[in-house]
Amino acid sequence: MMTITVKFFASLREQLGKSETLLSTSKPLTVSQVWSQVCDNISLPAHILTAVNMEYVEANTLVNPGDEVAFFPPVTGG
Amino acid sequence: MMTITVKFFASLREQLGKSETLLSTSKPLTVSQVWSQVCDNISLPAHILTAVNMEYVEANTLVNPGDEVAFFPPVTGG
Amino acid sequence: MKVELTSQPFNPWTTLQAYETTLSAQIGKYGAVTTFTGTMRDFNQGEDVQAMYLEHYPGMTEKYLQQLSHTALQRWDILDTLVIHRVGEIHPGETIVLVAAWASHRAPAFEACRYLIEELKHRAPFWKRETLGGEKMRWVESNG
Amino acid sequence: MKVELTSQPFNPWTTLQAYETTLSAQIGKYGAVTTFTGTMRDFNQGEDVQAMYLEHYPGMTEKYLQQLSHTALQRWDILDTLVIHRVGEIHPGETIVLVAAWASHRAPAFEACRYLIEELKHRAPFWKRETLGGEKMRWVESNG
Numbered sequence: 001m002m003t004i005t006v007k008f009f010a011s012l013r014e015q016l017g018k019s020e021t022l023l024s025t026s027k028p029l030t031v032s033q034v035w036s037q038v039c040d041n042i043s044l045p046a047h048i049l050t051a052v053n054m055e056y057v058e059a060n061t062l063v064n065p066g067d068e069v070a071f072f073p074p075v076t077g078g
Numbered sequence: 079m080m081t082i083t084v085k086f087f088a089s090l091r092e093q094l095g096k097s098e099t100l101l102s103t104s105k106p107l108t109v110s111q112v113w114s115q116v117c118d119n120i121s122l123p124a125h126i127l128t129a130v131n132m133e134y135v136e137a138n139t140l141v142n143p144g145d146e147v148a149f150f151p152p153v154t155g156g
Numbered sequence: 157m158k159v160e161l162t163s164q165p166f167n168p169w170t171t172l173q174a175y176e177t178t179l180s181a182q183i184g185k186y187g188a189v190t191t192f193t194g195t196m197r198d199f200n201q202g203e204d205v206q207a208m209y210l211e212h213y214p215g216m217t218e219k220y221l222q223q224l225s226h227t228a229l230q231r232w233d234i235l236d237t238l239v240i241h242r243v244g245e246i247h248p249g250e251t252i253v254l255v256a257a258w259a260s261h262r263a264p265a266f267e268a269c270r271y272l273i274e275e276l277k278h279r280a281p282f283w284k285r286e287t288l289g290g291e292k293m294r295w296v297e298s299n300g
Numbered sequence: 301m302k303v304e305l306t307s308q309p310f311n312p313w314t315t316l317q318a319y320e321t322t323l324s325a326q327i328g329k330y331g332a333v334t335t336f337t338g339t340m341r342d343f344n345q346g347e348d349v350q351a352m353y354l355e356h357y358p359g360m361t362e363k364y365l366q367q368l369s370h371t372a373l374q375r376w377d378i379l380d381t382l383v384i385h386r387v388g389e390i391h392p393g394e395t396i397v398l399v400a401a402w403a404s405h406r407a408p409a410f411e412a413c414r415y416l417i418e419e420l421k422h423r424a425p426f427w428k429r430e431t432l433g434g435e436k437m438r439w440v441e442s443n444g
Contacts (some may be wrong), residue, residue: 007213009211009213009281009283010211010283010285011283011295014295027262032259049281051213051216051281054213054215054216054219054220055216055219056279066287070213070216072213072281072283073283073295073297074297074298074299075277075278075280075281075282075283075299076282076283076284076295076296076297076298076299077210077241077252077253077276077277077280077281077282077283077284077299078193078210078241078252078253078273078276078278078282078299085357087355087357087425087427088355088356088427089427089439090440092439123313127425129357129360129425132357132359132360132363132364133360133363134423148357148360149426150357150425150427150437151441152441152442152443153421153422153423153424153425153426153427153443154424154426154427154428154439154440154441154442154443155354155356155385155396155397155420155421155426155427155428155443156338156385156396156397156417156420156421156424156426156443167317167342167369168333169313169314169317169320170313170314170317172313173311173313173314176313178331180390182343182390183393184340184341184343184392184393185341185342186341187338187339187340187341188336188337188338188339189312189335189336189337189339190334190335190336190337190413191333191334192332192333192334192406192409192410193331193332193333193334193335194331194332194406195331195332195333196328197328197329197330197404198328198329199328237378242312248327249327249328250330260341262338262417263334265336266336266410266414269334269410269411273406
């Protein structure tokens with residue numbers, strides 16, 4: 001068993017009431033599966049952006065044990 | 079009789095060997111006519127830009143006694 | 157090329173002046189510099205804004221802006237780029253972001269500068285939370 | 301709004317910093333500033349350039365730049381503009397022109413700034429005479 005680090009930012013972090021959680025897994029999961037497992041089996045909302053190891057990815061990208069996955073709302077910098 | 083002030087700039091000034099000349103006239107002339115009268119009856123070259131009283135004009139614009147007419151090559155500022 | 161996140165207020169013009177002294181080898185080579193400065197306004201969507209908090213994703217935000225700068229340097233005939241962005245608490249009138257592109261000619265300088273700020277606005281992981289009157293907070297939901 | 305011709309070298313960034321202090325009533329109103337700086341290169345059309353002389357039409361050049369700034373302020377949703385241009389003798393690395401536009405939003409700031417420099421380049425009565433090696437002089441014949 002290894003862990004996937006899961007991070008949430010901004011309004012999503014506040015809605016979920018957590019900024020980071022660790023998910024134990026022994027096999028690769030898709031980004032969508034990671035979301036469902038840490039969010040009570042709710043499916044990943046379409047507007048939520050996703051990154052693995054600090055690179056933007058799609059919801060069907062595979063996440064390996066040891067990776068860092070991030071979920072966040074549309075960005076509003078600049 | 080009143081005068082029209084005629085000015086030349088940049089390479090045109092150097093080619094003609096003069097920066098300013100006064101033209102005596104008792105009646106309005108077009109910009110083209112002003113050019114011909116001060117440039118030995120040569121016709122106004124198409125690439126030369128023209129201004130009357132510091133506003134761009136076309137070659138057929140009328141110039142009145144007392145006006146300032148300027149002739150200059152394409153601009154190269156900035 | 158430089159990318160920086162800063163939690164301290166900065167003046168865009170003194171920052172540009174200081175940065176250009178590091179480009180001394182390029183003097184006489186670049187003929188065009190285009191800059192864009194984004195400044196915090198005291199109103200947004202019809203409401204007075206008293207302060208703002210800029211959240212980011214430490215690590216990813218820097219990485220994204222570095223990649224963006226490299227892409228601009230590859231895509232346009234430009235000599236250098238600068239991107240500086242505030243994080244944390246910020247107040248009206250303060251600079252949020254500065255982007256700049258140096259080039260031999262003006263067209264690539266303008267295009268690269270515009271590209272940097274557009275991509276930054278639409279893709280860089282930053283999130284604005286505004287403090288309105290009465291300490292009411294709201295997350296800005298989309299970038300214009 | 302300001303238009304200035306100057307025969308003295310100037311630093312674009314300290315000039316912008318000083319000019320912005322005169323806009324204090326606007327602080328918190330503008331959210332976007334786009335600037336363009338044109339700098340003299342030490343090469344042009346394949347030849348080394350040692351110096352340049354910038355001729356202008358006293359009276360008409362200022363009038364043209366004033367009208368141009370007014371047109372930009374009418375055509376775009378911008379709050380202010382600044383145009384500064386060198387005249388006379390100038391050397392490589394020195395700033396030739398600075399244009400800037402202040403706006404609430406970035407699109408009009410970029411568009412007005414680009415408009416100002418394009419119109420200035422194509423219509424403002426300035427003429428460049430370059431001094432090449434061996435004191436050879438040539439008039440620049442067209443603007444890129």
